[in-house]
Amino acid sequence: MKSLRTRVLLLIVGFGLLMATMLATIMYASVREYYNDWIYDKSSSFAERILEAHPNLWRDYEADPASFGQQLRQYTLYSPNTGLYLIDQNGRVLASAGEPRQFWGEFRVDLDPVREAQGGDPRQPVHTTDPDRQGDVCMVAARPVVQDGRTMGWLFVVPRQASLGEQMPEMLRSYAIRTTAKVALMTIAIGVLLTIAMIALLTRPLTALTRATEQVRRAGFCDELCESSFPDLDRDDEIGRLSRTFRDAFERLKLETERVQTTDARRREMVASVSHDLRTPLTALIGQLETIRLKGEALSDPARREMLERALQNAQHLRRLTEALAELARLDNPDFKAQPEPIAIGELADDVVQRFAASAQGAGVTLSVDYPDGLPLTRVDAALVERALSNLLDNALRVTPAGGRVTVKVRPEKAGVRVEVVDTGPGVLPEDQPKVFDRFFQTSRARDQRGASGLGLAIVKRVAELHGGQAGLRSEPGRGSTFFIELPLSA
The missing domain is CATH 3.30.565.10 (Histidine kinase-like ATPase, C-terminal domain)
Structure with a gap:
């Protein structure tokens, strides 16, 4: 994770996976919505064809209510998974293409969603009470059954294949899965290609700048900078500005390094010269003080003897200090190397x-x-x-x-x-x-x-x-x- 390329690649791949998941979810939802709309449109057309072919459908029911269910079963002969019901204005199930249900005596279908849909967009699916499954809600295509200009009841068509996850045809399921997989793979592939291109675009000038920086560092900020070390100076973007900033900074550091080295060399030279020049008179002074002390042992004044001793100690201390300064100046010289x-x-x-x-x-x-x-x-x-x-x-x-x-x-x-x-x-x-x-x-x-x-x-x-x-x-x-x-x- 220390490489910028690795971080950017992982970021883009993660983003690609996220986008692929979102696109796959959107694609699956779109296929499901398309399937529901297709089923609803098919069911609505089926109900309208029945009413067009049998304009006196309500009279047929009134003529023989007991055998009307058999007539509805004939309509669904080629679509056995489709539920077909005749509902009265109160929501009571009068007849069905399937088997009668025991709970129909007290059961009522909620017709409010159906009536509301009549005043809106007829292409929008309607969801209301399932006539065959008490307590469930299903998608229905409902058309009014009219007799003598009056709405006598409703013809309900319930497509039993409306559930995409449970009863969707295998071909449509395979199409949804294959399309989702293709979209996900294409998204990841495009993301990886874009990542590689973007990484190459971003890291190439940064790599060149890193090499130039390493070259300057190895040279100790002393070599002359050449334009080839910074190939992106002419760019008008952030990389160009960064390269120019680095070049200006290195030039300033070179000047400061040269100034510091010159000052340090002069300091060492001065310290060495001063130490060397002081060493001879200090040695002579110490010798003279030693001679005075030896010849002045018979001096009767203790104060003078004490002052002589202190002068000798101070002179010796000053000699040690000059020797230490000279030694330190020698060790600080960049050209000085230990001889192991x-x-x-x-x-x-x-x-x-x-x-x-x-x-x-x-x-x-x-x-x-x-x-x-x-x-x-x-x-x-x-x-x-x-x-x-x-x-x-x-x-x-x-x-x-x-x-x-x-x-x-x-x-x-x-x-x-x-x-x-x-x-x-x-x-x-x-x-x-x-x-x-x-x-x-x-x-x-x-x-x-x-x-x-x-x-x-x-x-x-x-x-x-x-x-x-x-x-x-x-x-x-x-x-x-x-x-x-x-x-x-x-x-």
Whole structure:
């Protein structure tokens, strides 16, 4: 049901079935009405021929009422299914071509519909009480029996084949069924053909427009648009307007993409240049401050010694910030690609932990690594993963108090590995968790700590993205945090 063609086809076929059913019902009703009219016309003509051939029909009845039924039976000799009755003005059955009924003594035929029909269209069938079936209604052809200018009674002709569903002749029934089936099949066939034509008419330009859109998307909105990509631009209908709208939108997106790429390239170039230019004077400044501190150990003024220490810490922080900016600008470059190679991710994590062991011991924090034997080799850029893991460990050691624990865990996943850094620090507030990987974002606790740049976790996230993985966080305030990187085996 996802295809437009399928939906339109099902809609038209459903509509065709509905129309076929309606037409079949109308055809069946028309055949039934035609049959009833034909039977009624035939019965009326039969009654009129009897009265024309026997103008003294009432006198014949009066002359011999007992044998008059035999005379009526002679009239229906060649139509045994036709009921023929002589009715008086009160609706009492006087004689019949069939067998007499016991209930005729008190029974009266309702003549009001018959009298009303005399003043209307004589071709319209009349329905009134059935003389042979007490309580039933049937179609009758009634003609007045006149004697000496006076209406003495009524000659009733009741066609017993008037019911289309019960007594319709087999030939007429077959005709009705065959005609209904043909109309239904023709309606469905025409509907399907029209559907196919309409689908082709509608989807051809949409398919061409889809191909053009896919081509532009694959090119990243950078290639020049050619008129052949939009073959329906000259059309004067909705498809033409849609094609022109798409072309104009793609041209605008191309211009905006080029502008954004140019701006982004200039930004990265500026950040890299500034970072590079700052690195040399910062290194010199830190060296000079270190020299002053070493030679000024004998300074008697504690305030000056404290100011010197703060200046040295700020200079080191500024150097780390410039290095992080340069690294992030390098990773953001569209031309930069990770260089994956098969490595033992567990051993890489162990090497990084060993490098931070001295810092952890000096801070009074227990640092350990945990990974199972037999981990499969993972294709990753070792330098990038090492940098991301170092940033996570640096953050964890900074927030974990003395006596706490930081653990690096490497676990196999369904299609990759998961590297976790678990600490027992204060945790991250719930409102800060969605933003911890944003650039330059610092939590309220991190802002109080020296050395936090707000770029370390952004680099971690970017490294994970370059490998086709993701970075995340699980944390409960007061119970520590778990930062993790998920890396696919085939990154």
